[in-house]
Amino acid sequence: MFQTFDVTSSADAGPARLDALRSVMAERGVDGFVVPREDRFQGEYVAPADERLSWLTGFTGSAGFAVVAQDKAGVFVDGRYRVQVKQQVADVFEPVHWPETTLSDWVKSIGGLDVLAFDPWLHTVAQIEGFEAAFVGTQVSLTPTENLVDLCWADRPLPPLAPMxxxxxxxxxxxxxxxxxxxxxxxxxxxxxxxxxxxxxxxxxxxxxxxxxxxxxxxxxxxxxxxxxxxxxxxxxxxxxxxxxxxxxxxxxxxxxxxxxxxxxxxxxxxxxxxxxxxxxxxxxxxxxxxxxxxxxxxARKTDAEIAGAREAHLRDGAAMVRFLAWLDREAPKGALTEIDVVTALEGFRRDTNVLRDISFETICGAGPNGAIVHYRVSEDSNRRVTPGELLLVDSGGQYLDGTTDITRTIAIGPAGDTERTCYTRVLQGMIAISRVRFPKGVRGSDLDALARYPLWLAGQDYDHGTGHGVGAYLCVHEGPQGLSRRATTALEPGMILSNEPGYYREGAFGIRIENLIVVQDAPAVPGGDARAMLDFETLTYVPFDRHLIDVTLLSGDERAWIDQYHSDTLQKIGLRVDGDALDWLKSACAPLSS
The missing domain is CATH 3.40.350.10 (Creatinase/prolidase N-terminal domain)
Incomplete structure (x- = not known):
C-alpha cells in the first residue's frame, strides 16, 4: 500500500498563499522557511489541520517538503512523486529531485539566504542535526520560530479531538x-x-x-x-x-x-x-x-494473539476481495465502469462483512495510465473509465478490530498485451522470491530487497519504492521500523508483519503492483542442514493472482509449483467463506496453471 493523492491540486494553493507567507517572512526578518509534510507527532499521517504543505503548494503526497525563499520556492520529492508533483503544484514552485539535490545544495544554488527558519515542533532532532551539518562553513543560520504558515492560514481546520x-x-x-x-x-x-x-x-x-x-x-x-x-x-x-x-x-x-x-x-x-x-x-x-x-x-514483534487476529482478518478480507473480483470480472468487460465505481463497490464488499471498522487507507484504483502513478487516488476530475484492453491496479485494505489488511492486485480488463504479461510475470516472480526466501537471524530488510527486483533488473527495469513496509495490528497500515527496502536497516524478527509488493510502472501506459502481507516466523529445520537458526515468512493474504497476466513460459518449475500451491491454499481457505458466483469464480481462478 502507498499513501494516496488526489491528482487535482487545491485551486487556492499557489501564488496568493506563497505571497502571504513571504510577507510574514519579511516581517519576521526571515530569508527562508521550511515547510515539512509532518506534524508534531512525527508520524506519516496528518490531520487536515496539519496539511500545511498541501495548503501552501497543492502537493498532497505523503512525503516531501518545501523551502520558500523570497525569490524562489522548491518542493522536494523523491522518485515516487515526480509524476504527481508536476500535476499538482503551481508554476511558482520548482519541483526538486530529492535526495539527488539536497536542501543545502538548493539553498546554496539560489544564494542570498542567510536566515533559514523552521518550526521546531515539526522536525525531528535527527533532521535538524542533518541540516546543521550540511550548512557548516556557509552563511546560512538555522533559526527555530513559530509556524509561519499558520499565521497565513486564516481558515485552518481545528485540530482533531476524537475520544479514545x-x-x-x-x-x-x-x-x-x-x-x-x-x-x-x-x-x-x-x-x-x-x-x-x-x-x-x-x-x-x-x-x-x-x-x-x-x-x-x-x-x-x-x-x-x-x-x-x-x-x-x-x-x-x-x-x-x-x-x-x-x-x-x-x-x-x-x-x-x-x-x-x-x-x-x-x-x-x-x-x-x-x-x-x-x-x-x-x-x-x-x-x-x-x-x-x-x-x-x-x-513490531506481534504477539501470538495479534498474529492469530491478523490471520482471521485476512481470511475475512480475502473473501470480500474474492466477491469483488468475481463482480469485477463480470462487469468490467462491459466497459461501463469507472474508477470511482470500482472503489465504491470494493468498499461495499468489505462493509458487507459487518465488522469493518474503516478502510485502512484511501483505495488506490488506477486504470490504464493512471495505474502508473504510484500514489494515485481517483477524484471526480481524474475519474477514468475502466476500458477493456487495459490494466487496472487496485491497492486497498481494511481496518478490523482483529487486524489491519493491505492487498494489491493488478487485473487485465479483457485481453492483455504481451508486454503487460511479461512485466506482470517479472513482478510476480519478485514477489514469489520474497515469499519463499529463508534467511539467518540478523538479516535486515535491506538485505532482501534485491531479491524482489532481480527479475526486473535482468530486463533493465525497476521501481522507485520500497518492496515492503511494516503493518500494525489494528493500527497504522505503515509501521516501522521493519521493512523491505534499501533503507530498512532493522533486523527482521519473528512476529513482524510486512507487505511484499514489488511493482513496475510505465508512465502514460500502465502500472503493475502485486501485494501480499507476510509475517516473519521461525523456519523449520532442513534435513541435513546445520543448526543455524533460520527465519522465513508465513503468507497472510489469500486472493488469486490474475492468471490471464501470467506468462507461464517465463516461470521456473519451482515458481509454477509455488503459484499452484498458493492457489490451492486460497481455494481451501477462502472457498469456505464464499458461495454462488463468487465460489465458481474462485475455483476457476485457482485452477492449476497447467490446466
Missing part, C-alpha cells in the same frame, strides 16, 4: 500494565529515568487504546512520558479520555509537556529520529539519553 477507546487485552495479547512494566525494566537497566514518546501508534500500543484523530488510522493525538516505575504522563486533551480508566496513567494538557520534562529527573530517553526538536531544545544535554522509542520494536 480501550483495545481488548485478548486481542493485544498483553495488558498495558505488563507492557509498561517490561519497558520500565528496560529503562532501569539502561540507567534511564524516563522516555519521551511522540508517536501516536506507540502510545496506542503501550496503553492498549485506539483513537480516530487521523483518518483511516485508529490512533489518538497524544504524547507521553513513560517513567522507570511504569507510570505514564499522557499529554492529551482530557476530553479524549472520556470515561475510560487508565490505571497508572496521569492525564495532562499538551501545553504542559516542556514543564513536565523540566520537572523530571533525568536522564530522559529521546529518540533522535522520532522526537520533535523543540523537546530536545528544552532540555540540557546532561538530561538527555539518546535511544530508540522503547515501544517501537516490541510493537
Amino acid at each position: 477507546m480501550m483495545y481488548p487485552d485478548d486481542l493485544a495479547g498483553e495488558t498495558s500494565s505488563s507492557k509498561r512494566a517490561r519497558l520500565a525494566e528496560d529503562l532501569r537497566g539502561a540507567g534511564h529515568r524516563a522516555a519521551f514518546i511522540a508517536l501516536p501508534d506507540s502510545i496506542a500500543w503501550l496503553l492498549n487504546v485506539r483513537g480516530s484523530d487521523i483518518a483511516r488510522n485508529p490512533v489518538p493525538h497524544a504524547m507521553a512520558l513513560l517513567k522507570d516505575d511504569g507510570t505514564v504522563i499522557l499529554f492529551c486533551d482530557p476530553r479524549q479520555i472520556g470515561d475510560i480508566e487508565l490505571e497508572g496513567v496521569t492525564v495532562s494538557s499538551p501545553d504542559t509537556i516542556l514543564d513536565a520534562l523540566a520537572a523530571t529527573e533525568g536522564p530522559i530517553r529521546l529518540d533522535r529520529a522520532r522526537t520533535p526538536y523543540a523537546v530536545a531544545q528544552a532540555l540540557t544535554e546532561n538530561a538527555i539519553a539518546w535511544g530508540q522509542d522503547p515501544c517501537v520494536l516490541p510493537k
Whole structure:
C-alpha cells in the first residue's frame, strides 16, 4: 500500500498563499522557511489541520517538503512523486529531485539566504542535526520560530479531538500494565529515568487504546512520558479520555509537556529520529539519553494473539476481495465502469462483512495510465473509465478490530498485451522470491530487497519504492521500523508483519503492483542442514493472482509449483467463506496453471 493523492491540486494553493507567507517572512526578518509534510507527532499521517504543505503548494503526497525563499520556492520529492508533483503544484514552485539535490545544495544554488527558519515542533532532532551539518562553513543560520504558515492560514481546520477507546487485552495479547512494566525494566537497566514518546501508534500500543484523530488510522493525538516505575504522563486533551480508566496513567494538557520534562529527573530517553526538536531544545544535554522509542520494536514483534487476529482478518478480507473480483470480472468487460465505481463497490464488499471498522487507507484504483502513478487516488476530475484492453491496479485494505489488511492486485480488463504479461510475470516472480526466501537471524530488510527486483533488473527495469513496509495490528497500515527496502536497516524478527509488493510502472501506459502481507516466523529445520537458526515468512493474504497476466513460459518449475500451491491454499481457505458466483469464480481462478 502507498499513501494516496488526489491528482487535482487545491485551486487556492499557489501564488496568493506563497505571497502571504513571504510577507510574514519579511516581517519576521526571515530569508527562508521550511515547510515539512509532518506534524508534531512525527508520524506519516496528518490531520487536515496539519496539511500545511498541501495548503501552501497543492502537493498532497505523503512525503516531501518545501523551502520558500523570497525569490524562489522548491518542493522536494523523491522518485515516487515526480509524476504527481508536476500535476499538482503551481508554476511558482520548482519541483526538486530529492535526495539527488539536497536542501543545502538548493539553498546554496539560489544564494542570498542567510536566515533559514523552521518550526521546531515539526522536525525531528535527527533532521535538524542533518541540516546543521550540511550548512557548516556557509552563511546560512538555522533559526527555530513559530509556524509561519499558520499565521497565513486564516481558515485552518481545528485540530482533531476524537475520544479514545480501550483495545481488548485478548486481542493485544498483553495488558498495558505488563507492557509498561517490561519497558520500565528496560529503562532501569539502561540507567534511564524516563522516555519521551511522540508517536501516536506507540502510545496506542503501550496503553492498549485506539483513537480516530487521523483518518483511516485508529490512533489518538497524544504524547507521553513513560517513567522507570511504569507510570505514564499522557499529554492529551482530557476530553479524549472520556470515561475510560487508565490505571497508572496521569492525564495532562499538551501545553504542559516542556514543564513536565523540566520537572523530571533525568536522564530522559529521546529518540533522535522520532522526537520533535523543540523537546530536545528544552532540555540540557546532561538530561538527555539518546535511544530508540522503547515501544517501537516490541510493537513490531506481534504477539501470538495479534498474529492469530491478523490471520482471521485476512481470511475475512480475502473473501470480500474474492466477491469483488468475481463482480469485477463480470462487469468490467462491459466497459461501463469507472474508477470511482470500482472503489465504491470494493468498499461495499468489505462493509458487507459487518465488522469493518474503516478502510485502512484511501483505495488506490488506477486504470490504464493512471495505474502508473504510484500514489494515485481517483477524484471526480481524474475519474477514468475502466476500458477493456487495459490494466487496472487496485491497492486497498481494511481496518478490523482483529487486524489491519493491505492487498494489491493488478487485473487485465479483457485481453492483455504481451508486454503487460511479461512485466506482470517479472513482478510476480519478485514477489514469489520474497515469499519463499529463508534467511539467518540478523538479516535486515535491506538485505532482501534485491531479491524482489532481480527479475526486473535482468530486463533493465525497476521501481522507485520500497518492496515492503511494516503493518500494525489494528493500527497504522505503515509501521516501522521493519521493512523491505534499501533503507530498512532493522533486523527482521519473528512476529513482524510486512507487505511484499514489488511493482513496475510505465508512465502514460500502465502500472503493475502485486501485494501480499507476510509475517516473519521461525523456519523449520532442513534435513541435513546445520543448526543455524533460520527465519522465513508465513503468507497472510489469500486472493488469486490474475492468471490471464501470467506468462507461464517465463516461470521456473519451482515458481509454477509455488503459484499452484498458493492457489490451492486460497481455494481451501477462502472457498469456505464464499458461495454462488463468487465460489465458481474462485475455483476457476485457482485452477492449476497447467490446466
